Amino acid sequence: MAKTIKDIARLSGYSIGTVSRVINNHPDVSEEARMKVEQIIREQNFQPNSNAKQLKQQSNSAITIIVKGYENMFFESILERVQAMLRDSGEEAAVAFLDEYANEVQTAIQLSAARKPKGFIFLGGNLEFFRQDFEKIDVPSVLLTNTAEELGFTNLSSFSTDDAEAGYEVIDYLAKCGHTRIGIIGGSASQIGSQIGFRRMMGCQKAFDENGIQFDEEKQYEPSRFSMSGGYESTQKLIRKNPDITAIFAIGDTIAIGAMRAIKDMGYNIPEDISVIGYDGIESARYTIPRLTTIRQDTEALAKKGVEDILLRINYNHAVTNENIPFHMIEGESVATLKKKQ
Amino acid sequence: MAKTIKDIARLSGYSIGTVSRVINNHPDVSEEARMKVEQIIREQNFQPNSNAKQLKQQSNSAITIIVKGYENMFFESILERVQAMLRDSGEEAAVAFLDEYANEVQTAIQLSAARKPKGFIFLGGNLEFFRQDFEKIDVPSVLLTNTAEELGFTNLSSFSTDDAEAGYEVIDYLAKCGHTRIGIIGGSASQIGSQIGFRRMMGCQKAFDENGIQFDEEKQYEPSRFSMSGGYESTQKLIRKNPDITAIFAIGDTIAIGAMRAIKDMGYNIPEDISVIGYDGIESARYTIPRLTTIRQDTEALAKKGVEDILLRINYNHAVTNENIPFHMIEGESVATLKKKQ
DNA sequence: CTGAAAGCGCTTACAG
DNA sequence: CTGAAAGCGCTTACAG
Numbered sequence: 001m002a003k004t005i006k007d008i009a010r011l012s013g014y015s016i017g018t019v020s021r022v023i024n025n026h027p028d029v030s031e032e033a034r035m036k037v038e039q040i041i042r043e044q045n046f047q048p049n050s051n052a053k054q055l056k057q058q059s060n061s062a063i064t065i066i067v068k069g070y071e072n073m074f075f076e077s078i079l080e081r082v083q084a085m086l087r088d089s090g091e092e093a094a095v096a097f098l099d100e101y102a103n104e105v106q107t108a109i110q111l112s113a114a115r116k117p118k119g120f121i122f123l124g125g126n127l128e129f130f131r132q133d134f135e136k137i138d139v140p141s142v143l144l145t146n147t148a149e150e151l152g153f154t155n156l157s158s159f160s161t162d163d164a165e166a167g168y169e170v171i172d173y174l175a176k177c178g179h180t181r182i183g184i185i186g187g188s189a190s191q192i193g194s195q196i197g198f199r200r201m202m203g204c205q206k207a208f209d210e211n212g213i214q215f216d217e218e219k220q221y222e223p224s225r226f227s228m229s230g231g232y233e234s235t236q237k238l239i240r241k242n243p244d245i246t247a248i249f250a251i252g253d254t255i256a257i258g259a260m261r262a263i264k265d266m267g268y269n270i271p272e273d274i275s276v277i278g279y280d281g282i283e284s285a286r287y288t289i290p291r292l293t294t295i296r297q298d299t300e301a302l303a304k305k306g307v308e309d310i311l312l313r314i315n316y317n318h319a320v321t322n323e324n325i326p327f328h329m330i331e332g333e334s335v336a337t338l339k340k341k342q
Numbered sequence: 343m344a345k346t347i348k349d350i351a352r353l354s355g356y357s358i359g360t361v362s363r364v365i366n367n368h369p370d371v372s373e374e375a376r377m378k379v380e381q382i383i384r385e386q387n388f389q390p391n392s393n394a395k396q397l398k399q400q401s402n403s404a405i406t407i408i409v410k411g412y413e414n415m416f417f418e419s420i421l422e423r424v425q426a427m428l429r430d431s432g433e434e435a436a437v438a439f440l441d442e443y444a445n446e447v448q449t450a451i452q453l454s455a456a457r458k459p460k461g462f463i464f465l466g467g468n469l470e471f472f473r474q475d476f477e478k479i480d481v482p483s484v485l486l487t488n489t490a491e492e493l494g495f496t497n498l499s500s501f502s503t504d505d506a507e508a509g510y511e512v513i514d515y516l517a518k519c520g521h522t523r524i525g526i527i528g529g530s531a532s533q534i535g536s537q538i539g540f541r542r543m544m545g546c547q548k549a550f551d552e553n554g555i556q557f558d559e560e561k562q563y564e565p566s567r568f569s570m571s572g573g574y575e576s577t578q579k580l581i582r583k584n585p586d587i588t589a590i591f592a593i594g595d596t597i598a599i600g601a602m603r604a605i606k607d608m609g610y611n612i613p614e615d616i617s618v619i620g621y622d623g624i625e626s627a628r629y630t631i632p633r634l635t636t637i638r639q640d641t642e643a644l645a646k647k648g649v650e651d652i653l654l655r656i657n658y659n660h661a662v663t664n665e666n667i668p669f670h671m672i673e674g675e676s677v678a679t680l681k682k683k684q
Numbered sequence: 685c686t687g688a689a690a691g692c693g694c695t696t697a698c699a700g
Numbered sequence: 701c702t703g704a705a706a707g708c709g710c711t712t713a714c715a716g
Contacts, residue, residue: 004693015703020695030701050403050458052693055393055708062404062436070422071625073415080412080439087438094404095437096429097422113389228629261629283413287570287603289631346709357687362711372685394709397692686716692709700702 003046012040023048054116062092063310064117066108068124069100071227073254074280074297075123078144081303082121089311091118100225105129109136119310126195127151140313142306145297146196149322157309157320161297161327163196167203169329170249170277170295175211178338179247179275182213185234185259186224186251186279197223200251200279220245224255231258239266239274246338247275253282253294260288260334271336281330291332301325345388354382365390392434404434405652406459408450410466411442413569415596416622416639417465420486423645424463431653433460442567447471451478461652468537469493482655484648487639488538491664499651499662503639503669505538509545511671512591512619512637517553520680521589521617524555527576527601528566528593528621539565542593542621562587566597573600581608581616588680589617595624595636602630602676613678623672633674643667 005023009016014033021029022037040046054061065082067075079095086093094117098104106129108120120141130143130151141156148158174182184204187197201221208215219241224234231250235258239245248263250256256278260270268274270290278285281296302325312318347365351358356375363371364379382388396403405428409417421437428435436459440446448471450462462483472485472493483498490500516524526546529539543563550557561583566576573592577600581587590605592598598620602612610616612632620627623638644667654660 005695006693016694017696017703017705018701021702024695026696028701033701047458049397049693051393051397052708053695055391055397055710056693056695057708061393061434070426073418073626076415076418083437083439084412092436093438094434095425096435097425110389113387116391116393228625232629257626257629260631261633264631283570284415284599284626287574287599289602289606291603347711348709358710359687359689359712360685363686366711368712370685375685391709394692395711397694398709398711399692687714688716689714690712692711694708696706698703698705700704 003044005046005048008037008040008044008046011044012037061117062094063119063121063314064094064096064108064111065121065123066104067095067097068102068104068122068126069226070097071225071229071254072100072124072252073282073284074145074226074252074299077282078123078299078303081299082123082144082307085303085307089307091311100124100227103129103133105133105137108141109133112137112139118314121306121310124196130156140310142310144302144306147322147324154320155313157306157313158322159302159305159309159325160323161295161302162324163199164203164206166279166295166327167200167251168207169203170279171204171207171213172211173329174247174249174275174277174335175207175213177247177275177335180213181220181242181245181247182208182215183220183222183238183242183245183248184251185222185231185238185248186226186255188223197251204249224250226252226254228254228258228261231255232262233258235259235262236266239263239268245274247277247335249277249279251279253278253280253285253292256292256294257284257288260292271334275335277335281327285330285332288332288334290334293332293335294330295327296330297327298325345386347388347390350379350382350386350388353386354379403459404436405461405463405656406436406438406450406453407463407465408446409437409439410444410446410464410468411568412439413567413571413596414442414466414594415624415626416487416568416594416641419624420465420641420645423641424465424486424649427645427649431649433653442466442569445471445475447475447479450483451475454479454481460656463648463652466538472498482652484652486644486648489664489666496662497655499648499655500664501644501647501651501667502665503637503644504666505541506545506548508621508637508669509542509593510549511545512621513546513549513555514553515671516589516591516617516619516677517549517555519589519617519677522555523562523584523587523589524550524557525562525564525580525584525587525590526593527564527573527580527590528568528597530565539593546591566592568594568596570596570600570603573597574604575600577601577604578608581605581610587616589619589677591619591621593621595620595622595627595634598634598636599626599630602634613676617677619677623669627672627674630674630676632676635674635677636672637669638672639669640667 143158222234224230278294285292564576566572620636627634
C-alpha cells in the first residue's frame, strides 16, 4: 500500500501541513521538524502523489512533444535527442505522433485542457494553424524546424534552418553542376507561406532565376508526404511527366530515399542518369548507395537550443527566441556533374 | 479559463454527479440528460481534468514506453504505432529512450517511484535485468520483441518473434542458395541466453549443423550495436578476418544497412560478391539499393497485441500472455544464389 | 434516473 | 514555527 502524507504526519508526530512544507522546502520549518520528517520519509520510502499535488497546484504535467508525421526519420532523430536532454534535466516527456497533415495546434489545445502540460515542443508545424489558434495556448512552447518569428507570439520560440537560403544553395549547386532540367518533390508548395516546403521553394525559385533556368512548377514540381513511399510515388509521377529530367531535389531525406529507389526501379542509374539531392542530413543518408548529397540541418543544435529555451521559460520569465541555425551541404555521391554543352 | 464539471452542471441544469456519469458512460442516465450534457460539453469544449480523475480513481500517470537504443529504426516504427494506439484509447504515453546497453528495469523502478506510471511497455529488453529486479515493479507491463515466458512474472506479458526459428530459417535459406562461408553480425552472442542475439544465434547454429556447414564463432561472428554505424564497423572487421566470405547475416535491418554500405566501400558488390540478409523488416529495407532480403517481424501485431494486453490488464484482472508472433521472410535483391561446385 | 455529499492526497492562507 | 481547515475537480456509494 502506498504511503500518504497522512502516514508520514502520524509517524513523525507532526501535522500534514508541516510535512508538506518539508517536502516542498518551505523555509519556515524548524530544523528539528525537518530532520524528523525527512527521516520518516526516507524510512517509508514515501513519494508524494503527483496527481494530488498537481490538482492542488493547478499545475502541470509533462512537457509534451508533438511530432508531425509518422515516418519522417528526421523528426525521429530530433525526438530522441530532445527526450534524452529533457530526461537528464529531470523532466518527463510525453510524446504525441500526429499525421503530417493534422492540426498540431488543435491537438495541443486538447491536450492542454486535459492534462495541462508544462510546455509544448513542436517537431514541425504549419504556421497557418499557429496563426489561427495558438493564442489559446498559454504555456511556453517551442517550434522546431520552422520559424515562428512572423507570428509574434510571446510564448512561442522557434529554432530552424534558413530554408530559403538552403533551397537557394541546392538549386545553385545543381546549376553549377550543369543541370538545367531539374525536378522538385516534397511538401505542398501551394500553401500560402505557412509550410516548410514553401520557403524552400522560394529559395529555389531565386536560384532558378539567377541561373537563367526555366522552372515550370506545374510540370516540374510534385508534392509529396515526408515519407519514403511518398517520395517513391511522386518521383514516378515526376519522371513520367519529365522523362528528360537530369536532377531531382527532394526537400527531405526521407523523401529522397524513396526517390532513389523509384529512379532505380524505372531503370535509371544514380547519378549517371538522374542526380538526387536531399535535405535534412539524417543518418540514413550517409548509408545509402550511392551516398546522398544533402543539406545537413544541425539536429543537435536544434534539439539543444530548443530544450534549453523551454526549460528557461518554464522556470523563469525569459523572452522568446527565434533563431536560425546554420546548415551546410554534405556532398555525397548522388549528384553528377554534367558536361557543358558547346 | 478552463471549464470544470461544475460549469457543465450549471449550464446543463443537471448535477455534477449526472455530468460525471455521462462523461464516464455510465448506463443509468436518461437519454434526455445524456443528450443535453453532451451538447453542453461539446459547446464548451470541455475536457475533464485528468489530475482530479486520477486522484479520485487512485490511478496513476501515463503509461511509459521504454525504448532500448537510440538508433534502432525497428523500435522507432513500433514506438510510433504503440503511441498512436494508446492515444486512440485516450491514454497518454510517456517515452524514455535508453542506451542499448542500459538497464531498462532499473530505469523503470526509478520512474515508478517518481511518477507511478500505470504500466510499462518495454521495447527491447535484457532478460537478465528482468530476472534480477523486475519483482520490484508492480504495475502491468509488457515486453515487446523478446519473450519473458521463462521468467514467470505475473505482471509481465511478452510478445515476440520466434528468434531461434527465424535464425534457423535465415541460415537454412543461405545454405540452400549455396552459401557455405557465412558471417554473422550484431548483438552480443556471448550473453547467457538473455539477449535477443543469443536466441537468434541458437537457431543459426542448428541450421549450420543440419546443412553440414562449419561455423567458427570466434572467426565468423562479430558483435555490433543495433545501429547503422555499428553495422558498418563490424562488417569491416568481419570481412578483414574472412575475406572469402560470401554472405552476411545482420541480425537487425538497421545493422544490415550499415553492413551494405561497408561492403560497398570495401569495393565489393551486393549480392554478386557478398550477399546480405537482414532481420526485422523495417520500412527502410524496402528502399535500399539493392533491396534487402530480411525476416519481417509483424510490427503491427506486436504493437496491437502489446497495447491491447496492457490496457486489459490495467483495467481488469487479466492474466499475462506470452505469445510468439508469426514472421516471414521477404526476398529482396541482396542475396545471390551461388553456382553449385561440381 | 438523479442529486447531495463524502473523500481521493495534497497545498496554503489563516490564526495562533 | 505549527496546526486546523478549506478546497483543487472529480467519482461514487447512498438515498430517494
